[in-house]
Amino acid sequence: GPLNEVLFFPSPPACVEHLFTPARTLPCSCSLPHGVETSFGKMLGHVLSAKVSLDLCVFSFSHVELCRAVLLLHSRGIAVRVLTDADYMLITGSQIGALRRAGICVRHDVSNAVHMHHKFALVDRRKLITGSLNWTLTAVQSNKENVMVTEEPDLVPPYQKEFESLWEASDPG
Amino acid sequence: GPLNEVLFFPSPPACVEHLFTPARTLPCSCSLPHGVETSFGKMLGHVLSAKVSLDLCVFSFSHVELCRAVLLLHSRGIAVRVLTDADYMLITGSQIGALRRAGICVRHDVSNAVHMHHKFALVDRRKLITGSLNWTLTAVQSNKENVMVTEEPDLVPPYQKEFESLWEASDPG
Ligand SMILES: [Zn+2]
Numbered sequence: 001g002p003l004n005e006v007l008f009f010p011s012p013p014a015c016v017e018h019l020f021t022p023a024r025t026l027p028c029s030c031s032l033p034h035g036v037e038t039s040f041g042k043m044l045g046h047v048l049s050a051k052v053s054l055d056l057c058v059f060s061f062s063h064v065e066l067c068r069a070v071l072l073l074h075s076r077g078i079a080v081r082v083l084t085d086a087d088y089m090l091i092t093g094s095q096i097g098a099l100r101r102a103g104i105c106v107r108h109d110v111s112n113a114v115h116m117h118h119k120f121a122l123v124d125r126r127k128l129i130t131g132s133l134n135w136t137l138t139a140v141q142s143n144k145e146n147v148m149v150t151e152e153p154d155l156v157p158p159y160q161k162e163f164e165s166l167w168e169a170s171d172p173g
Numbered sequence: 174g175p176l177n178e179v180l181f182f183p184s185p186p187a188c189v190e191h192l193f194t195p196a197r198t199l200p201c202s203c204s205l206p207h208g209v210e211t212s213f214g215k216m217l218g219h220v221l222s223a224k225v226s227l228d229l230c231v232f233s234f235s236h237v238e239l240c241r242a243v244l245l246l247h248s249r250g251i252a253v254r255v256l257t258d259a260d261y262m263l264i265t266g267s268q269i270g271a272l273r274r275a276g277i278c279v280r281h282d283v284s285n286a287v288h289m290h291h292k293f294a295l296v297d298r299r300k301l302i303t304g305s306l307n308w309t310l311t312a313v314q315s316n317k318e319n320v321m322v323t324e325e326p327d328l329v330p331p332y333q334k335e336f337e338s339l340w341e342a343s344d345p346g
Pocket residue numbers: 015016017028029030031032034
């Protein structure tokens with residue numbers, strides 16, 4: 001059947017350098033544990049698996065390594081769109097400014113909704129990453145959270161359709 | 174294939190009385206719109222579909238009609254377990270006290286996690302309701318949110334297993 005994976009958090013600290021530089025042959029010298037497979041590593045691997053597009057719809061985005069992943073995809077020419085909450089894009093540690101400065105299309109919700117509270121990503125329009133987890137270090141390392149990664153044909157298109165609708169209604173400013 | 178349904182919010186105000194009292198023949202006289210199918214009505218219907226058990230793992234729970242649904246299930250003899258965040262169970266409007274007073278088993282997270290941030294429910298151990306939506310009126314009526322309802326055999330058991338693990342590790346006090 002199609003991909004269906006469930007990841008639970010918190011995820012223990014572990015080096016994810018190999019996911020960014022798979023061709024590197026020298027061992028990493030950082031102080032984090034190596035060779036450990038974690039929920040965060042799996043999630044990051046799914047984000048980095050994008051070959052064509054990444055559509056991200058997330059309430060808060062301050063996680064530095066997830067930001068590095070999105071910047072890397074953008075540098076590879078992958079079409080990245082980021083939709084975020086109007087209030088939370090300005091909080092301390094938000095990576096939204098860094099994404100904008102790199103030239104990534106970022107929009108924020110301008111509806112009369114109190115919050116744009118989604119936390120989902122669509123990879124190549126066919127892999128959905130969704131759950132309770134905001135893209136923050138606290139969520140990844142300190143909270144009880146769930147993330148589902150699925151390619152179910154009944155589940156992915158409704159999220160893609162909602163993304164397009166929210167994107168059209170949002171402010172590029 | 175198995176049930177796979179995706180619901181988006183906000184959900185417009187509409188009467189859900191018929192979901193609580195399906196045998197009633199008199200028309201409802203409340204001031205809300207009637208005969209409107211909404212995301213919230215569908216979600217509530219899935220919660221009320223429980224015949225054996227409801228395992229709920231939710232960060233914040235202040236929604237009055239969802240509380241009424243859980244109390245109704247409990248009164249029908251359905252095994253209800255509620256796991257919630259230690260901080261948020263005490264906020265204004267929380268329905269956790271009402272659940273406890275009715276005799277429902279409620280536990281709160283006592284791990285060193287910052288927050289128990291899940292928002293999922295398991296109906297009869299085979300239907301999963303999960304997403305970004307906390308069980309609050311703001312989430313239902315005012316936020317951009319998603320809820321997935323699925324009976325996928327690859328997706329439901331991991332959440333049930335995580336529920337049992339969190340339940341065992343939590344404080345009944
Ligand atoms: Zn390292």
